[in-house]
Amino acid sequence: MLNYFWGKGPKGPEMGQEEKGKAGDSDTSVGSGSPAADPAEELKSAANEAFKDHKFAHAVDLYTQALEIRSDNAILYANRAFAHIKLEEYGSAVEDASKAIEIDPLYPKGYYRRGSAYVALGKFKDALKDFRQVAKIRPRDPDAQKKLKECEKAVQKLRFEEAIAQEEQDHPSVAETIDVSSMEVEPAYDGPRLEGDQLTLEFVKEMLETFKKQKKLHRRYAFQILLQIREMLKSTPTLVDVTIAPGAHFTVCGDVHGQFYDLLNIFELEGLPSLENPYLFNGDFVDRGSFSVEVIFTLFAFKCLYPTGLYLSRGNHESRSMNKIYGFDGEVKAKYSDNMAELFAEVFCALPLAHLLNNKVLVVHGGLFSQDGVKLDDIRKIDRFREPPDEGLMCELLWSDPKPGTGRSPSKRGVGVAFGEDVTKAFLEDNRLDLIVRSHEVKEEGYEIEHDGKLVTVFSAPNYCDQMGNKGAFIRFKSDMKPKYTKYSAVPHPNVRPMAYANNFLNFLS
Missing domain, CATH: 1.25.40.10 (Tetratricopeptide repeat domain)
Structure with missing residues (x-):
């Protein structure tokens, strides 16, 4: 998060008297008298x-x-x-x-x-x-x-x-220009090595250990993961149906935002992703936190390893514009290259927008819509293979937030819509659903239940940006679809500040 302030005063809201006499500040007290x-x-x-x-x-x-x-x-x-x-x-x-x-x-x-x-x-x-x-x-x-x-x-x-x-719109995909076979793995490279094209659990575990030491995965393997996940996501529907069988379970996590060491803590608490221990990460994997590269390669690698052991939904920060402002674009370019940053932008456009658990629980990153009568089939028909638009169903899935009371109002974010309890209830009834799970907002306890128990926000980045002091949380569902919540605190991480790779002007305002 940023400390936006003006002048030589304290880095915080205006206290009252510190700028008396400067332009626009002649009346620096709120009222008269003491x-x-x-x-x-x-x-x-x-x-x-x-x-x-x-x-x-x-x-x-x-x-x-x-x-x-x-x-x-x-x-x-x-x-x-x-x-x-x-x-x-x-x-x-x-x-x-x-x-x-x-x-x-x-x-x-x-x-x-x-x-x-x-x-x-x-x-x-x-x-x-x-x-x-x-x-x-x-x-x-x-x-x-x-x-x-x-x-x-x-x-x-x-x-x-x-x-x-604009000039590059008609150019071929950057994925078509990458030749992994020509990338030599140097003898001096001391990270995980892979024989052939298929990822293994041993390779992924070694990759995690490499990341813990703040070392990089070799670019050959990094590109290999990206190309493989791109092909996998291209054939994934926009709304993914997930079945939780009797006796099985399914874990839903919210925003991680580049907090790699907190992601590892989730796996310590809940176990590594696998076919028997599946997860859904509900968007905003990257940006703000300065270990976004490590987070995204971890998630993508497990997705490649276990396609039905880990699911991924797009968040509003899986977009080119957000990545250029909030750090991921700069981090990829600093740790790898410009063309890898471009490939990430292509991959993010292939991420699905929603997941439906046992035909009862809809999981989306942001929230609901500015219009009534939206059906699940309308979500299925969204053309998602693009950068998020400024309005419409795709925008609102990624950006909207719930609000107390009823009705709709302009979003506090300036994008999407704020929707009330009646909007949630009508959507659930129209689509024969029991619950909406979404993320997108910091919550002090890591999650919050709203709209008469019909909507849950889950946020999985504890002490967001190293200063919010919030808990993180995840939700475990079994086949009865009753949510069980787990809260946790932030864990230590190396001394790299959040937003370290953010837009230069944004950092200049800090």
């Missing part, structure tokens, strides 16, 4: 403390209560925008920052928070407009000028990449 006499000031102070303790959802609640008292305060809106950014609720962050700007058009933090949210959404051109405004308000501030130049570079690079992508 803080102790002002309920809004007290709430703001409590929200700031919650923020510093990484209790970002609680901070949002407290800022909201303060805004109910002082709805004309730009600082409160900017601070709440900051908390929304930490929760990856970028749509809400844009909305709050825009409100701060509306209240005070010369308040630089409003533009800075909105620009930061736009960067997180990959909307660099919109971000550029806001950073230009910051630099205009503070023309003598070197930090403002530096951030503007970095944003201009990012936009220039984005335009160049878009032009290259």
Whole structure:
């Protein structure tokens, strides 16, 4: 996660007085009089403390209560925008920052928070407009000028990449250009070796030991795994039917996000994937965590080894745009090569979008839809072999979130839709299902049951990005389809920070 802040003050929400006299900050207190006499000031102070303790959802609640008292305060809106950014609720962050700007058009933090949210959404051109405004308000501030130049570079690079992508649309798949047989395994290579094309359990176990030592799998074997998984996924349906036989079990995991050592801990707790011990990993295998390469090769290798012992669903982070921003693209290029990063993008477009367990439980990464009447056959018919669109069924499967209450509303993320209990109930009834399992959101206890027990969120990356303090969890189903939850804490990992390979401008904002 990122510390988006402005100026020389503390890396956190605006405390009240540290920037008095600067442009846009002439009214730095929430109310008049001493803080102790002002309920809004007290709430703001409590929200700031919650923020510093990484209790970002609680901070949002407290800022909201303060805004109910002082709805004309730009600082409160900017601070709440900051908390929304930490929760990856970028749509809400844009909305709050825009409100701060509306209240005070010369308040630089409003533009800075909105620009930061736009960067997180990959909307660099919109971000550029806001950073230009910051630099205009503070023309003598070197930090403002530096951030503007970095944003201009990012936009220039984005335009160049878009032009290259357009030129390469008619080119053959990168998979067709790779000749594994020509890649020599050097005598000095001390990792696992494979005779022939078929992966073995011994090879995969040796690969895990290699990764634990922070060593790389030889590029020949890495490409071999990628090409094999690509062929396997190409023939996989968009909605995969899974049968859990009497006496058998099936484990569903949520986001792992490049936390390789926590993935190994899951296998310590639940056993390695096999035909008798099958798993489903429900998207967002990569990005943010800086061991995403190790995570994805582990999952792909077990999938190649046991096609019905490990299942994979696409998440919103299995996409080219997210990977370029949040680290996976940079990590692959740093550890291997540009053409391997391109091959990963092709493979991700072949991942299925949903799994149906015993015709009773639907597992998707994000959530449900902006329209009523969607049937399972509609999911089966989605053309998934592409980058995720900005709207429609595929987008909503990857991006949507549940909300309390009923009805639908715009997503706090700025993509997908927020759907209520009635939407979940109607979808389950229309499709004769009992439960929806989804991931996509950090949960303090690793999972959360919502919508009258008809929807479960499971998240498997504990202490997300090394600072959220959350538990991880997974769900085990037996043939009776009653979920059993296991929670666990984060385990130590080598001293490589999250987002180490992220977009340069995103890191520049940290």
